[in-house]
Amino acid sequence: MTALLIGLGVALLVLMILIAMAIKIVREYERLVVFRLGRVLAIKGPGIVFLIPLVDRAVSVDLRELYLEIPHQSAITEDNATISIDFIIFYKVVDAVMSVVEVQFFAGAAQNIAATTLRSVVGDMSLDDVLAKREKMNETLRVKLDEVTERWGVKITNVEIREIIPPPAVQEAMTRQMSAERTRRAVVTEADGQKQAAITMAQGSQEAAILTAEGSKQAAILNAEGGRQSAILQAEGFSLALARIYEVAQTLDANTMSLQYLDALRALGASESTKFVIPIEFSSLLAGVTGLTQQSFGNTAKES
Numbered sequence: 001m002t003a004l005l006i007g008l009g010v011a012l013l014v015l016m017i018l019i020a021m022a023i024k025i026v027r028e029y030e031r032l033v034v035f036r037l038g039r040v041l042a043i044k045g046p047g048i049v050f051l052i053p054l055v056d057r058a059v060s061v062d063l064r065e066l067y068l069e070i071p072h073q074s075a076i077t078e079d080n081a082t083i084s085i086d087f088i089i090f091y092k093v094v095d096a097v098m099s100v101v102e103v104q105f106f107a108g109a110a111q112n113i114a115a116t117t118l119r120s121v122v123g124d125m126s127l128d129d130v131l132a133k134r135e136k137m138n139e140t141l142r143v144k145l146d147e148v149t150e151r152w153g154v155k156i157t158n159v160e161i162r163e164i165i166p167p168p169a170v171q172e173a174m175t176r177q178m179s180a181e182r183t184r185r186a187v188v189t190e191a192d193g194q195k196q197a198a199i200t201m202a203q204g205s206q207e208a209a210i211l212t213a214e215g216s217k218q219a220a221i222l223n224a225e226g227g228r229q230s231a232i233l234q235a236e237g238f239s240l241a242l243a244r245i246y247e248v249a250q251t252l253d254a255n256t257m258s259l260q261y262l263d264a265l266r267a268l269g270a271s272e273s274t275k276f277v278i279p280i281e282f283s284s285l286l287a288g289v290t291g292l293t294q295q296s297f298g299n300t301a302k303e304s
Contacts, residue, residue: 030063096153
């Protein structure tokens with residue numbers, strides 16, 4: 001009885017092991033390359049996959065984009081400068097069967113291929129190009145590596161150089177060059193600032209001069225307009241005075257004018273001058289005044 005129980009237990013254990021070997025759960029990003037008696041049978045997954053225990057063997061392949069770090073590799077540039085470069089390779093399996101059948105250990109193979117490809121690419125470039133043209137190096141490495149890994153069913157999606165370490169002498173020269181460049185930029189920036197300040201001041205002076213000239217112009221125009229209005233008013237006043245004098249003169253008679261002449265003679269006689277210049281027309285004026293005087297006295301005697 002005990003032997004029977006032991007036999008049943010062993011059988012149950014073996015059955016459980018066989019079931020575990022027969023049933024596989026494949027994730028969405030994985031595929032199983034199934035070998036049956038050593039030959040490739042099919043690619044299965046995702047989901048539940050049933051295998052024949054002890055007959056089928058499955059190799060899991062990850063279809064996600066993966067990366068491989070390539071440690072620092074020494075390379076010599078075209079101008080014989082020794083540099084150290086490390087970079088990252090991003091790759092993705094596009095053919096699960098080929099990735100299993102065509103290469104034994106992809107990571108190790110890719111690392112060795114990347115090192116030799118890097119030396120080939122750097123050897124065709126000068127040090128300045130290596131330091132300045134990383135994008136070009138990345139693309140060249142990607143294309144060359146992809147040509148090799150294509151036969152393994154692997155696609156190189158991207159290559160990124162992380163660090164380039166030039167020789168110490170070159171690093172010191174680059175530091176001095178960087179310092180000189182920063183000094184140059186500071187001088188250029190200061191000169192540009194002074195230039196802009198001078199331009200701003202000149203523009204301000206120009207605008208002030210324009211405003212001053214405009215103000216002087218307006219003042220001159222206003223002064224001229226005021227002078228013109230004053231002259232017009234003076235002329236109008238003089239014209240009105242002449243008109244008034246003419247109007248009054250039209251109403252005067254000879255007697256009034258004679259009295260005005262006599263008054264003028266009286267004022268002339270009262271002055272301190274001892275010599276007088278009298279025009280010739282003044283004699284006829286005196287004759288008229290004398291006649292007027294005699295006429296006045298005659299009229300007075302008759303009235304008496």
